[in-house]
């Protein structure tokens with residue numbers, strides 16, 4: 001997602017600085033000419049002040065999915081915002097996940113904790129909660145297809161969105177005029193709501209992968225989140241790219 005944001009921001013003529021623990025080398029596919037790369041770590045705070053010097057807006061696409069990274073996820077956000085505030089940044093935009101505060105899954109709990117850090121920051125902050133990306137369900141199908149089984153979670157529906165549509169919203173929020181509200185949250189979703197089986201059928205037909213579509217139960221808090229449809233936002237069909245159109249151009253899209 002960060003790479004997609006960088007690409008769009010450069011296209012918009014913005015001056016872009018990228019912060020990560022392992023910035024890509026100049027020859028890497030992940031490297032965008034025109035952006036400046038800084039090595040920094042939000043867990044320790046190392047390099048943050050240097051990376052943020054002169055920045056007006058921060059767009060936070062950080063991840064911390066497992067173990068210590070998940071435990072430190074919200075604190076990392078606080079460290080980033082404190083450094084941003086010290087550097088004179090005027091606005092921070094956080095990418096988060098739809099209804100993360102309504103799930104008992106540890107991953108979502110960490111997302112909601114970080115949202116609260118943003119809600120209490122002294123900076124102007126915007127939380128953009130997105131539905132699941134097209135690339136997420138495609139990755140699940142791809143992993144299963146290696147053993148010729150394409151898994152679909154029982155009862156799950158998705159409103160997947162393309163990473164570039166999410167990036168567009170993040171950059172637009174970042175570039176927007178200062179708001180009278182110090183903190184806002186908005187939720188964005190993809191254009192269609194489909195069962196996971198329908199998505200699997202589209203994926204199999206479009207990619208030509210072989211494999212039997214198998215229904216599997218998804219227990220626990222994540223299963224409950226999906227069964228309750230907390231991953232859907234029918235009133236906010238913000239994304240333009242459908243799963244099919246995203247798959248058709250997946251060579252140059254994330």
Ligand SMILES: NC(=O)c1ccc[n+]([C@@H]2O[C@H](COP(=O)([O-])OP(=O)(O)OC[C@H]3O[C@@H](n4cnc5c(N)ncnc54)[C@H](OP(=O)(O)O)[C@@H]3O)[C@@H](O)[C@H]2O)c1
Nearest residue numbers: 001020021022041042043061062063096130131132133136
């Ligand atoms: N996948 C979905 O369907 C979905 C839906 C809605 C929202 N989201 C959210 O969107 C966000 C971006 O997702 P993604 O798939 O693009 O994640 P990703 O590919 O894992 O990228 C995360 C980035 O964070 C950097 N990072 C991680 N720990 C860091 C640290 N301690 N200090 C500095 N940089 C650090 C990583 O770079 P280094 O490793 O080089 O540090 C990497 O550039 C996540 O918060 C995710 O939960 C995802």
